[in-house]
Amino acid sequence: MKINRPGQPEDLPDAGVLWARWAAFAAATWNAEEEKERFRSGYWLGGTHGDSGLHYDDGACSRWTLVRADGDRAVLSGQDDSSKVGRYEPPIDLLAGAPGWVHGELRHDLLEQGRIECVYWFEDGSWQRAPYPDDLHDDGLDCGIGHLTSRDHAVEEICALFEFDGDCEGAVEACEQFLEHAERGTVTAEVVRSFADEVFRIQTEYELLWPAAPIVRSESDLAAMTALVRRS
Template identity: 40%
Template sequence: MTIQRPGLPQDLPDPEVLWARWALVAVVEATTEAEEGAGYRTGTWIDDEGLHLDDCGCTWWTFSRLGEGRYVLYGEDESSGCKWHEPPVDMLAGGPAWLPYEVLRNRLAGNELGCVYWYDNGAWARAPYPEDLQDDGLDCGMSRFVERDEAHRLLDEYVGYGTPGRELLMEHAESLRLTPELLEEHVSSLEGGAPDLPAMTRALRRAGLDAQLS
């Protein structure tokens, strides 16, 4: 699946698929130390706000569930031209009433927002863009989860390059059948030792990738 530049709503997969792939990475990366850490956080993780990605460099993203069948995806990659366009793109134009406007407007005020997409009534949508806008950052930010092979590669450090465990974990995450037992069997820490299973289980429960834990 290819993301255009700038992105189009139809470039994004079903939100449950996007959620499962992103959340799986957050689960395998979960550690108690990161959970308890104070201050600025990087990597991939899940909290009460939703799923997060921050590479400590040029890209950050948040993906939130906002009720039955409603999602919002927002963030920034340095490739986005929305805020630099003249005049700046109104990234909230046409947005539904349930969007987290306070959060989004705070990001806009801090010049920290690159694009906003929302999902409702079975379809993705975004604000209209001017014809000369070159990029909104969606491709650079989200290809890692939208393209299945890229999502597999995000698991390599924790599961092993090219191992069957990558596909097995992804399949179980996407079908909401992921279990702590599977994580314990296939995931290792970055140092190659035992994973932080309690932290991964907490992240699994929060993400709802196992129907019995959600």
């Protein structure tokens, strides 16, 4: 699936599918110690301001949030350094045409600080965004969230997170099966443990020492990782 630049609403999958893939990444990279950190990078659920959204921060140039609202609605917002929105003149109103409920799902302090340069909202089964000027070249959606817009891209990215390459037998299949379970809503404790064990096996067999595998160290770890994906 090719992502337009700037992004188009049809580039994004159904909000439920996007949430499921994002949550799968958060579970696959879950670490009990990192759950205690105030400043984080990677994928996680819930923020320091008490929100219940999914977050992604690559630790460098891309930061995104997906929140769900009542009635199968959702808001995707964020910023990537590839975006031209923040430097465009005159300023683009990212909430032009947005229904009132969208305003209540955004961090307006971040919007006013220019730390949000991309806003899409999901309602009645489709994504929408504010209209862009014809000469705007990029809103950051592709570089920021492109890897979550299709199953193939998501599998490729999650393999890259664990430094799996084509020589790692079983890696693609394990990641694809885990994402499929997440999208179908069939994740169980057994599915999570099996995935974590397979990642650890591959990393050990191929001597991939970094990043750390999602080892299930205790029953509480297993419960937390499973609950994270099942909230999809």
